[in-house]
Amino acid sequence: MTGLPLADADGGGRYPGFSALAQAPHWDPVTAAVVQGRMALPPDVRFFTPAEEAAARALFDQLLDQHAEPRVPVVNMVDARLAEDETDGWHYDNMPRDGAAWRASLGALDREAQSREGCTFALLPLDGQARLLQDICDRGQDLWHGLPADRVWGLWTRYACTAFYSHPLAWDEIGFAGPAYPRGYKNLGVDRLEPFEVRDVRPEADPTRRADR
Amino acid sequence: MSGLRERNESAWLLPAGPGTNSKLRDRMRRYADDDEVDVVIVGCGAGGATLLQRLARAGWRAVGLDEGPFWDPEQDWVSDEAGSHHLYWTEPRVIGGSDPVPLGSNNSGRGVGGSMVHFAGYTPRFHPSDFRTFSWDGVGADWPLEYGELRPFYEDIEAELPVSGERWPWGDPHGYPHRPHPVSGNGEIFLRGANACGITAKVGPVAIANGRFGNRPHCIYRGFCLQGCKVNAKASPLITHVPDALAHGAEIRPDSMATRIGFDERTGLATGVEYVHDGINRFQRARIVAVAGYSIETPRLLLNSTSPRFPEGMCNDFDQVGRYLMVQGAPQTAGRFQAEVRMWKAPPPEVSTEDFYETDPAKPYKRGFSIQCVSPLPITWAEHVAAQGHWGAALRRYMSDYPHWACLGALCEFLPLRENRVTLAEETDRHGIPVARFSYSQCDNDRQLMSAAQQVMERILTAAGAQEVITINRYAHLVGGARMAAGEQDGVVDRNLRSFAVPNLLVTDGSVLPTQGSANPALTIMALAARAAGVLVQGARRGTPMSMKED
Numbered sequence: 001m002t003g004l005p006l007a008d009a010d011g012g013g014r015y016p017g018f019s020a021l022a023q024a025p026h027w028d029p030v031t032a033a034v035v036q037g038r039m040a041l042p043p044d045v046r047f048f049t050p051a052e053e054a055a056a057r058a059l060f061d062q063l064l065d066q067h068a069e070p071r072v073p074v075v076n077m078v079d080a081r082l083a084e085d086e087t088d089g090w091h092y093d094n095m096p097r098d099g100a101a102w103r104a105s106l107g108a109l110d111r112e113a114q115s116r117e118g119c120t121f122a123l124l125p126l127d128g129q130a131r132l133l134q135d136i137c138d139r140g141q142d143l144w145h146g147l148p149a150d151r152v153w154g155l156w157t158r159y160a161c162t163a164f165y166s167h168p169l170a171w172d173e174i175g176f177a178g179p180a181y182p183r184g185y186k187n188l189g190v191d192r193l194e195p196f197e198v199r200d201v202r203p204e205a206d207p208t209r210r211a212d213r
Numbered sequence: 214m215s216g217l218r219e220r221n222e223s224a225w226l227l228p229a230g231p232g233t234n235s236k237l238r239d240r241m242r243r244y245a246d247d248d249e250v251d252v253v254i255v256g257c258g259a260g261g262a263t264l265l266q267r268l269a270r271a272g273w274r275a276v277g278l279d280e281g282p283f284w285d286p287e288q289d290w291v292s293d294e295a296g297s298h299h300l301y302w303t304e305p306r307v308i309g310g311s312d313p314v315p316l317g318s319n320n321s322g323r324g325v326g327g328s329m330v331h332f333a334g335y336t337p338r339f340h341p342s343d344f345r346t347f348s349w350d351g352v353g354a355d356w357p358l359e360y361g362e363l364r365p366f367y368e369d370i371e372a373e374l375p376v377s378g379e380r381w382p383w384g385d386p387h388g389y390p391h392r393p394h395p396v397s398g399n400g401e402i403f404l405r406g407a408n409a410c411g412i413t414a415k416v417g418p419v420a421i422a423n424g425r426f427g428n429r430p431h432c433i434y435r436g437f438c439l440q441g442c443k444v445n446a447k448a449s450p451l452i453t454h455v456p457d458a459l460a461h462g463a464e465i466r467p468d469s470m471a472t473r474i475g476f477d478e479r480t481g482l483a484t485g486v487e488y489v490h491d492g493i494n495r496f497q498r499a500r501i502v503a504v505a506g507y508s509i510e511t512p513r514l515l516l517n518s519t520s521p522r523f524p525e526g527m528c529n530d531f532d533q534v535g536r537y538l539m540v541q542g543a544p545q546t547a548g549r550f551q552a553e554v555r556m557w558k559a560p561p562p563e564v565s566t567e568d569f570y571e572t573d574p575a576k577p578y579k580r581g582f583s584i585q586c587v588s589p590l591p592i593t594w595a596e597h598v599a600a601q602g603h604w605g606a607a608l609r610r611y612m613s614d615y616p617h618w619a620c621l622g623a624l625c626e627f628l629p630l631r632e633n634r635v636t637l638a639e640e641t642d643r644h645g646i647p648v649a650r651f652s653y654s655q656c657d658n659d660r661q662l663m664s665a666a667q668q669v670m671e672r673i674l675t676a677a678g679a680q681e682v683i684t685i686n687r688y689a690h691l692v693g694g695a696r697m698a699a700g701e702q703d704g705v706v707d708r709n710l711r712s713f714a715v716p717n718l719l720v721t722d723g724s725v726l727p728t729q730g731s732a733n734p735a736l737t738i739m740a741l742a743a744r745a746a747g748v749l750v751q752g753a754r755r756g757t758p759m760s761m762k763e764d
């Protein structure tokens with residue numbers, strides 16, 4: 001698999017030639033198996049119904065800006081966690097447990113899209129999906145289809161970030177070399193890199209300087 | 214450090230280099246359920262494993278139960294964030310209140326070694342003032358114990374972990390057995406910024422050996438302390454106290470979930486512990502029972518242990534069980550630098566300041582906070598960025614900037630409040646037992662500390678040259694819920710960690726803390742357990758029957 005598509009303007013290409021997976025010979029076998037397993041064919045969807053799966057795909061593509069192949073298979077990764085009940089266990093007293101919260105919130109996404117545009121969330125044009133999501137993000141603690149909007153947003157982004165940033169291809173675009181056992185690091189300190197790390201070629205690309213979002 | 218090996222040989226019982234001593238585990242002494250052992254301990258974490266080791270050394274027949282596995286770091290842990298999910302307590306729990314505290318990865322562990330398996334590794338002492346906040350500051354509670362009574366146990370545990378750091382100028386000034394570690398980019402930024410603002414910051418105190426310690430190897434600065442140290446460089450009871458306990462005849466029963474404490478209505482004493490192992494209900498008889506299941510599971514077990522004598526839960530005569538639970542407010546502030554900081558390199562615990570720990574009369578709030586390095590790995594960092602409202606293209610763009618960020622975290626001393634508590638929920642777990650419901654609401658003082666700490670972190674990072682700072686609010690370190698007090702109306706256990714209501718029942722974990730200071734709690738929990746063990750052993754030597762209170 002080649003790298004994930006990411007435009008230069010969106011932070012792509014900052015670490016030219018850097019590959020976390022190329023470090024795999026330096027990883028211990030247990031860790032290597034876990035990380036390399038994420039490159040394998042993802043498990044089939046088992047938890048989400050087809051309608052939920054469609055909404056979840058569109059949701060994750062939006063949250064993680066994945067609109068072209070290759071993609072990190074976030075839907076399958078989240079679905080596998082829910083199917084295995086591999087949650088963090090806790091839930092807010094005004095939210096159901098994670099599996100039920102996912103079903104309820106994906107159903108609400110479709111209902112919201114239906115009431116706005118008369119189609120499911122997945123069938124909305126991309127900009128319509130994005131507007132709808134931004135509205136939920138901006139609602140704060142208000143209820144949205146009977147669920148506290150901030151808790152729904154937290155649920156979605158928590159699962160999305162955990163899946164996406166566990167993937168070695170996502171590490172390539174953020175300069176992170178992944179597992180570090182048993183090799184460890186030898187060059188500690190500001191601006192000190194290991195021989196296998198790649199320096200950012202656009203250090204001035206400070207995301208906080210951009211006006212949008 | 215003379216006498217250390219005579220007191221606790223754990224580091225020498227491990228194999229040279231990473232790994233476990235499987236012979237020690239294979240040859241572990243095993244007791245039958247109907248043997249009346251001297252003590253059965255629920256939970257083999259910071260408090261439980263320390264007590265187990267001390268009592269086994271003294272010749273007691275001791276059994277430790279833990280709900281989780283008996284870890285083999287080489288086989289069971291990975292150098293990977295998402296792959297470490299099984300280190301956390303992920304049984305169902307319900308959270309509520311006006312400021313609910315998310316649990317999971319950020320709060321509690323499981324398995325032999327407890328939460329310290331994936332703790333960051335900071336091991337500061339509490340300050341003398343922490344034991345007297347009510348008398349001196351009019352807030353919180355006084356401990357039924359003085360700092361000076363705990364000091365020798367702090368020194369012992371610091372040697373056994375061991376702790377490295379610079380000479381510590383705050384609280385009761387003291388040195389550490391190991392030299393400070395070299396610092397990474399994140400620590401360097403903290404020291405530079407603090408220096409520019411006139412704030413004293415020091416390297417340490419961390420429970421990571423600097424140099425070889427017994428057979429334990431040197432830290433390789435790989436930054437995965439929160440995923441469990443595969444190297445055996447960072448301390449956790451699994452390697453600092455369990456090996457010595459096993460060598461002295463203790464038994465550890467992993468995958469054993471305690472469900473109820475046995476009680477004899479006639480004698481008024483605890484009789485042992487009901488637990489489930491491999492789906493089978495069992496009962497371990499014991500002369501003394503100690504509960505050390507962490508601040509949520511300990512109150513839950515007591516509340517679930519009802520009987521005619523204790524209809525509202527064991528030791529709950531005065532509605533104290535589960536109350537006065539505390540978390541520390543732990544806002545994290547990150548700063549953006551043109552240079553590459555690569556904060557994930559090196560252990561997350563590096564540098565701290567306790568300049569703001571004590572009550573400052575010039576401020577409107579009481580008590581204070583400490584500030585330490587934290588170095589989030591990608592998933593945790595992505596959550597930090599997403600919490601700013603960034604998603605989609607903005608999230609990916611922010612994340613591509615990861616090497617340029619440094620991150621500090623504060624620990625704010627939230628006050629113990631009566632209504633912050635664990636109760637039983639309607640919901641039950643796999644065993645059909647009601648789960649914990651944990652409710653949290655902050656008071657004004659708590660909120661003022663959070664914003665004051667954020668301002669200081671922003672000041673430090675800006676002085677170090679940050680172009681931009683962002684902050685998220687988080688919470689860390691649950692303690693309290695079965696607190697120590699001078700009398701039975703105000704707490705659950707006495708200064709020796711014995712419950713007021715049942716003379717042969719102890720609580721020996723973080724639940725007993727009446728206040729929490731701005732220090733990370735693990736060292737204090739271990740020191741308290743070591744002290745309680747000393748009292749038990751002395752009492753036994755004097756021939757005092759276990760059913761009589763000491764001191």
Ligand SMILES: Cc1cc2nc3c(=O)[nH]c(=O)nc-3n(C[C@H](O)[C@H](O)[C@H](O)COP(=O)(O)OP(=O)(O)OC[C@H]3O[C@@H](n4cnc5c(N)ncnc54)[C@H](O)[C@@H]3O)c2cc1C
Nearest residue numbers: 256258259260280327328333334335471506722723733735
């Ligand atoms: C991410 C993270 C970072 C941290 N960093 C630091 C730090 O830098 N410094 C610091 O001082 N502290 C830190 N802590 C906190 C510290 O680890 C805990 O405060 C400390 O370990 C608590 O000790 P304990 O004895 O109360 O419980 P634990 O160490 O959690 O032990 C409790 C044990 O009891 C077992 N158990 C619970 N219920 C049952 C039952 N019913 N039956 C059988 N077994 C049971 C559990 O499996 C567990 O092993 C951190 C915690 C986390 C999560």
Ligand code: SF4
Nearest residue numbers: 432433435436438442
């Ligand atoms: S940084 Fe050091 S102490 Fe932390 S996990 Fe790695 S080797 Fe262990």
